[in-house]
Amino acid sequence: MKDKFYQYIQNLQDQITSKLELIDGKAIFQEDLWERPEGGGGRTRVIENGHVFEKGGVNISGVHGKLPKSMQAYFKVGDVDFFACGLSLVLHPKNPMAPTVHANWRYFEMYDDKGEIIDSWFGGGQDLTPYYLFDEDAKHFHQTCKTACDKHSPEFYPTYKKRCDEYFYNAHRNEGRGIGGLFFDYCKANDTMSMEDWYNFVTEVGDSFLEAYVPIIERRKDLPYTQDQRNWQEIRRGRYVEFNLVHDKGTLFGLKTNGRIESILMSLPPHVQWVYDHHPKPGSDEEKLIKTLQEPKSWV
């Protein structure tokens, strides 16, 4: 399974970065291969200062070895070996009318001292963070997520949509990071789903990413915008930073377990502002966004 999934994310990375380069039309991904001293490594691909993408990364990694101490406590296991691989992506478009998107698909294995798998699971999801809200975009993104989920279980979309709203939440601001999508974790073999079934589900979601995001970026990338709208985007990107650095378990985990810092923090937006006590004008598009983020909505 681990080889099959790693092969899958390698191919998916190629597919996604090729498509995004085509859309951008100017910048290309810079590739960094890196090795983890304790075992494994990754292939980081970052795009910067494009026509469309101001900054973004589409990264894969596959790491293995002794489970770090901090993770032993987290997973409540002893001194075991592990393998983990995944694809993580974040795209920050230049145009404030175009939303930031984040996605991640990952697989984890732990072994006993004979090398037998004692536990394994999939996790991941994809979610959208607009600066200006286009209902059409939100509906398309969620509909694509739902269609992928529904092929595997009617319960997946409502369950993982709700988890996404709960997880990507800036508690200190009382608002969601964005308008959600899917978030799932610890997807393990059970009565109805084998690991093979989970593989099929997770790769279905992975395959749906371009379908979910490309029509949106195509529609918004060339819309006109003002400097005020750009400022608003940069202020909202500040909230994105706050979520990733204060609340996101994946980011904090990476920072505290000696991960590759630049691959972890590629998720942070390129230009960001913090303005003291900023409030959008009543009735404005900016205020409409915030109100939507304060109360998770059914999009499909």
Added chain:
Amino acid sequence: MKDKFYQYIQNLQDQITSKLELIDGKAIFQEDLWERPEGGGGRTRVIENGHVFEKGGVNISGVHGKLPKSMQAYFKVGDVDFFACGLSLVLHPKNPMAPTVHANWRYFEMYDDKGEIIDSWFGGGQDLTPYYLFDEDAKHFHQTCKTACDKHSPEFYPTYKKRCDEYFYNAHRNEGRGIGGLFFDYCKANDTMSMEDWYNFVTEVGDSFLEAYVPIIERRKDLPYTQDQRNWQEIRRGRYVEFNLVHDKGTLFGLKTNGRIESILMSLPPHVQWVYDHHPKPGSDEEKLIKTLQEPKSWV
């Protein structure tokens, strides 16, 4: 003691904001009075888009009531009443040649059910974060800190200078946030220092702040700079954000105990950049700064 210290920080806030407005010559502090539903409140003063100060805050607060659950666990005490007050300031100058400065002085009391003080202590410090390193500035700042300390004990400067280097450290980057200064906490009555002695020490440091920072900002505020130098400043400000959101106990504490978010996050810089895997040119001023931040230095 609590009334005396609160009176002190009120006066100090007035003194500091008046002086900074004079230096800025354009922007003035915007004052927000706020109340904490559970008891107490504060006076937040923020300056933005000045000639000299791009963003800054000089805030005082005095809060009291039942110690929040999260703090009970932290201080390893039961369901007690508390009082806490302090002055916190952060100044982000516009000119990249001028350093960001941070300072904080605070006093804490806890009470038994008869209202008797069961514990009390002072804490605080001040530290400097340059974007371009002028040895003259670092020496002046540290010398002023040392002079204030030496009036109270010859051990204070070396001890609190070291704690500052250790505390304001971006472990995930293996570098200090800045070039340090002083950091002290849990200053309680002991064989050699009464609470009155600690009050005299902490207010001595508070009184030294303008002396430590004003000559530096005066020297640097009008130096010429390039867009590249400005970009470097914004990239380094990203490290400042990383420290405050990932490592700073005060910030995280405020965010997790329902503090006044805008007063807590006024510390974040106005314009910030994250560039993937940025490395300054070998031999450049930018590289010189990073090398200094990687290894705490004796400045006096």
